[in-house]
Amino acid sequence: MASSTTELPADGVPAGQTPRRRGRLALLASLFLVDLGAAMVAIALPLLLVREYGVSFAVGLTFAIGVLPRIVAAPLLGNLLIRYDPRRIAIVGALGSAPLTALIPVTDRMWQFQLLNLAVNIFGAVAEPSRLALRAATIEAGEEFRGNGLFIAAERVPRVLGPGLVGILTGLGVGPDWSFSFPTAFAVAAALLVLRVPAAKRPDRADAERRGFLATTVGNLRLLVTTASGDRFVAALTLTAFPYVAASSIARIMLLTMAQTRFAGHPGLFGWLLGAISLGAVLGALLSGRVSRIDYGTLYIAGNLIEAAVWLGLTTVHNPYVALVAVFLTGILEAAPTVVFFAEVQRRLRPELLGYFYAAVMPLIDAALTGGYLLGGALIHHGVTLSGWCVAVLIAVPVLATVRWYRVPPPALSASI
Numbered sequence: 001m002a003s004s005t006t007e008l009p010a011d012g013v014p015a016g017q018t019p020r021r022r023g024r025l026a027l028l029a030s031l032f033l034v035d036l037g038a039a040m041v042a043i044a045l046p047l048l049l050v051r052e053y054g055v056s057f058a059v060g061l062t063f064a065i066g067v068l069p070r071i072v073a074a075p076l077l078g079n080l081l082i083r084y085d086p087r088r089i090a091i092v093g094a095l096g097s098a099p100l101t102a103l104i105p106v107t108d109r110m111w112q113f114q115l116l117n118l119a120v121n122i123f124g125a126v127a128e129p130s131r132l133a134l135r136a137a138t139i140e141a142g143e144e145f146r147g148n149g150l151f152i153a154a155e156r157v158p159r160v161l162g163p164g165l166v167g168i169l170t171g172l173g174v175g176p177d178w179s180f181s182f183p184t185a186f187a188v189a190a191a192l193l194v195l196r197v198p199a200a201k202r203p204d205r206a207d208a209e210r211r212g213f214l215a216t217t218v219g220n221l222r223l224l225v226t227t228a229s230g231d232r233f234v235a236a237l238t239l240t241a242f243p244y245v246a247a248s249s250i251a252r253i254m255l256l257t258m259a260q261t262r263f264a265g266h267p268g269l270f271g272w273l274l275g276a277i278s279l280g281a282v283l284g285a286l287l288s289g290r291v292s293r294i295d296y297g298t299l300y301i302a303g304n305l306i307e308a309a310v311w312l313g314l315t316t317v318h319n320p321y322v323a324l325v326a327v328f329l330t331g332i333l334e335a336a337p338t339v340v341f342f343a344e345v346q347r348r349l350r351p352e353l354l355g356y357f358y359a360a361v362m363p364l365i366d367a368a369l370t371g372g373y374l375l376g377g378a379l380i381h382h383g384v385t386l387s388g389w390c391v392a393v394l395i396a397v398p399v400l401a402t403v404r405w406y407r408v409p410p411p412a413l414s415a416s417i
Contacts, residue, residue, distance in 0.1 A: 037183025041101065237345065251376075
């Protein structure tokens with residue numbers, strides 16, 4: 001990566017870039033609050049449902065319903081990001097979900113839980129790609145790696161804090177009910193913070209309005225496919241992301257099984273294992289942002305291959321403390337390729353296509369994640385070793401199959417759609 005020659009004033013901020021930096025801090029804070037609220041709801045909702053209705057198929061159906069908006073609405077969401085300011089979409093998504101989240105603990109029918117969960121996730125499906133698209137407006141050219149490292153860290157910290165906050169509230173005797181009030185307040189604050197984010201680059205809307213919603217959707221999807229497939233680096237990142245997230249789901253189920261069998265004498269170890277992964281990811285994201293001398297493609301390949309080896313080696317571990325160290329290492333190794341993914345996508349895709357890319361890819365990521373959980377549940381009956389091999393294969397083989405694609409230089413992005 002070429003080093004910047006921009007002169008820095010005494011405070012270390014490049015001249016003329018202070019508003020952008022402030023916008024980045026605002027977006028980081030907004031993202032942190034949204035993810036912290038989501039992490040709390042992810043723990044509080046199942047606790048509330050099991051308390052009210054016990055373990056049943058309806059509880060599982062409630063979570064399945066919540067996933068649907070993220071999977072089926074991708075083309076429409078991408079077109080919204082082309083037509084409208086992503087900041088406006090992010091604000092509407094946050095403010096729309098806030099009152100609905102607050103209503104969850106006061107419902108008294110399963111269908112009400114399911115309807116609210118569906119509505120909250122519809123707003124979430126709208127808001128997530130818009131926040132991802134806004135990153136480009138806050139990260140300067142040449143700072144993609146460091147900037148995205150900060151965003152990845154901001155996403156990982158709430159995964160550690162959220163369950164802890166729910167646990168504290170439960171310990172205070174207020175149960176999971178009050179755990180929904182905080183995400184409501186967080187969503188409102190997150191929406192206000194987005195107002196400080198600079199506008200993302202967008203194309204002229206006149207052509208889109210003239211062609212109509214459906215024609216614009218089809219045209220932009222075709223342009224996205226052409227652009228991504230024309231850059232082998234982006235194509236490799238995208239193709240390897242799906243098996244990777246499926247592998248991560250299998251790995252979580254593998255850890256749950258290990259905690260209940262090999263480490264049954266250590267109650268609560270599963271939570272510690274997941275916490276170690278998240279802490280490792282935070283450290284890995286921060287460290288990755290400081291890397292400047294390692295080729296990004298090499299870092300992506302090495303991070304994935306070493307992580308695959310660690311997961312495979314974990315199947316032979318019978319000491320809980322060694323397991324904690326190993327999964328902490330996987331968190332560090334997971335963060336580096338993730339930072340590379342977001343940084344290279346930002347460098348290589350036109351700014352106008354970023355929202356469309358995330359709107360199209362993230363639902364497929366969710367589908368792969370769900371498929372991984374289903375596969376992990378089936379594999380675990382055959383032992384931890386088979387699950388570990390499956391995780392290693394899903395991570396390593398796609399990267400090895402595309403290993404030559406990570407040497408393609410980024411294209412010139414001067415043209416606009």
